Amino acid sequence: MIYKKLKTYAPERMGFVYVGILMALLAAGLSVASYYYLYRFLRKVIVDVDMTGAVPLAMDVVIFLIANALVYFLALWSTHILAFRLETNLKKQGLRHLMNASFSFYDKNESGRVRKIMDDNTALTHSSVAHLIPDLTTAVFAPLLGIALAFYVDWRIGLLFTVSFLSGILFIRKMMGDQNFMNQYMAASDKMNSGAVEYVRGIHVLKIFKTSLQSLKEFYRSVTEYADLALKYSMSCRSWYVFFQVFYNAVFLVALFFGYGSGDDPRVQLCKFLFYALFNGILYMALNKVMYVGMYTYQASACIEKIEKLFSEMDEKKLSTGQRETMEGSSIEFQDVTFGYEDQKVIKHFSLKLEEGKTYALVGASGSGKSTLVKLISGFYQLDDGHILIDGHDLSEYTEGALAQNIANVFQDVKLFKKSIYENVRMGRPDSSRQEVMEALHLAQCDEILNKLEKGEDTLIGARGVHLSGGEVQRIAIARAILKDAKIIILDEASAAADPENEYELQLAFANLMKKKTVIMIAHRLSSITGVDEILVIDDGKLVERGSHSELMAHNSVYQKLQEDFMQANEWRVRE
Ligand SMILES: Nc1ncnc2c1ncn2[C@@H]1O[C@H](COP(=O)(O)OP(=O)(O)OP(=O)(O)O)[C@@H](O)[C@H]1O
Ligand SMILES: [Mg+2]
The missing domain is CATH 3.40.50.300 (P-loop containing nucleotide triphosphate hydrolases)
Structure with a gap:
């Protein structure tokens, strides 16, 4: 679904999806390779006690780790290029829709709200898409390659990893809860945010009328509602999270028993155990990524959905226009x-x-x-x-x-726009000369307004110290007309x-x-x-x-x- 949206909104940057996946794949391979050399290094040091032979292996480990970091960086780089383009395109589309939006849309939607929806969601879409692609690739391939390597080292370790990885995924699924809950949570968070915006906007009115309680109550309710949901969500994750943590550490114990009963040379056992202990980290990291991937996917699709909903609201009740370019009469x-x-x-x-x-x-x-x-x-x-x-x-x-x-x-x-009085009037007919603009201002009885202002017609509307009465504003608008x-x-x-x-x-x-x-x-x-x-x-x-x-x-x-x-x-x- 995200893939489809990407294709719709950033088709010209789709190549970066593949580059991102390829790089992340390569990075996963490199990181597993570094563990392979680590294992060989351990054997050289512990079993063969060959220090000179161990040094080049240690170098290999370092080289692969550095290469892994670099390649992963490249993966993130290319997905960020894609994500920035996605954000830009979504914003451009938003502006295009806004230009064509019906008046009913402007009646119903405060500009502040529209801007907030656009800005917040495009930014979130950007960050989730940028991380989603490399994370998803790593989350899938690092454990797969890792488990293969584990089987190579010892089939029992391989089996152990397989079991622990699969159960890890199960725990995470349980921990994440169902989508419905996430929807409620997002809705509550939106409500609280827009309540806060409204509250701040209306503060001056509240001050004048000193009737803060009612509106405060609404805002207060949205905050507590959000807090309740957040708490409920955390609590629902609690036991699964503890389970997950304990399980991961307990697996260590199981591993000890494995080593104990294997009948291997104790030094080989030590090597395998160290490999296991270090390698467990890669699995843990991959599982964490699985968790984030879930979150990013949800976020990205929820954000795009919200933006698209806004687009369709903008398109509602759109007027149909025709081809007639001139108006002869005016009855x-x-x-x-x-x-x-x-x-x-x-x-x-x-x-x-x-x-x-x-x-x-x-x-x-x-x-x-x-x-x-x-x-x-x-x-x-x-x-x-x-x-x-x-x-x-x-x-x-x-x-x-x-x-x-x-x-x-x-x-x-x-x-009036936040431009000079002159510019505001000139908008009436952009190709008019300064003289014509001044003439219009004169006819609209604005001379007295201009005289009062230090910078005359070049005074910026809305600048500090510039206060125009309703009647004065209307006269300037008349000049424009x-x-x-x-x-x-x-x-x-x-x-x-x-x-x-x-x-x-x-x-x-x-x-x-x-x-x-x-x-x-x-x-x-x-x-x-x-x-x-x-x-x-x-x-x-x-x-x-x-x-x-x-x-x-x-x-x-x-x-x-x-x-x-x-x-x-x-x-x-x-x-x-
Ligand atoms: N954007 C809008 N959305 C919904 N209802 C509206 C909107 N604008 C006006 N109305 C409603 O339409 C009705 C007529 O409003 P309108 O502004 O045309 O009245 P008016 O005669 O110009 O009043 P006034 O003399 O106060 O300016 C009113 O009941 C008003 O509440
Ligand atoms: Mg009216």
Whole structure:
């Protein structure tokens, strides 16, 4: 299974698998060979008492040991090259999937979590794959060759090794427990880790509200759950582990009896015994490797599985795009559109026609679906039912680039990048000149913001000491949208940004942006929308009223009620 994954994710480095196996195989042979010379050395010294003849044999032992170390190093080297490539490729694939991921994916997954899954798992995959291949080869071949050598020395030692190796494997299997348990353990560890991340992220909120207990409890529970499982696991290994250790040492005793009853020359017996005692180590080492191989295999496949699960989440609800590269007109039509982020529908059988070049305002209670509607126009989500047409063509006929180029968004929750203000604005149209960028900043009423900052438009967003209010951030985003010069403008005004000082500047900025465009604005300050061509009143995902300000105010309408509420709220604010 790992092999198959390697072939999928690092096909160009598969040669290193074979080099790694070959080198590890050679290393196993070299290490067993060094023991062969060791045995001959012992016989020369103890049985023949020939010191001069023993020296070259001792040299052989050393040479083979050094060669073994070198070759094993080469084996690890080549598997690391493979593993690094695997990690790089997995990360690249992750980025590729992220670029194409649907908005639903970004809604559901915090960037921190995604990054953690990618980073942690690719790193673990890397280390387990790098060690898995040489270890597995050694674990299989060192005992095989070793046992063959043992039979050569004395068939009884060979037999003893065979028995002890096989029972060692049995003990290890028992000790490792079943896979289910391992899955639970990994899940508990993940939960604890993500709990810790969340806790650290939320600390400032906890501090403000001083309600630390509830969230602490969750985190605390995940820690104790993990501790319990870890303890349970260790305890379940305990007896088998003790058994394993005692067995390995007890085998020594058995060996003594062997020697005792063999009838060999005592000096030969001594040689065989010393060989046995030293050689037992190689077997013990191989068994340990078997243990690690189990762990590495499990780890590597679990990690790749997690990464692949993330990939498939990224691919879910992906939008289909078409071939149409240009957008001639900018009329917008909703045809019986139904949409929900999850099962619950947020937009219900929504139909609407918006004419080119006009300005529309969407109003409605919080949560009525205004932001959702404009996100749908931008083509961020797949509709559950119905169609949205721009200039008479279904959204899905346009290329991603065509939509991005012709629709400019200034959302409620504008995000600026960690770049200079200038760079942030220039992203609207990357080929624009400095003068054009400055002009856009000027039209968006940003001069005052720039003057306030020491480095002006070259100020780095997010740098120390640079604090911009919500309204100021939105003005910079408007500059970006102005520069983009798109056919359709969508403004989702942030209610939080509606401080009175900003209001006037924002209005001017909007006015400059909206010239000769099809504009849809969502306004929370109803005072600011009286001048639009048409007001659309949304309630619970449906269009309930449309008309000009005066038309809607003329009769007992939902809009009138909204206006009254807004006035009242304003009054409260004034009184306060
Ligand atoms: N990413 C999302 N995932 C799941 N549900 C969402 C998501 N975004 C919004 N919703 C839900 O969809 C409904 C409509 O939300 P929407 O943001 O469109 O309202 P809105 O009219 O813009 O409200 P507001 O005036 O407060 O900005 C709400 O019930 C909201 O909880
Ligand atoms: Mg909204």
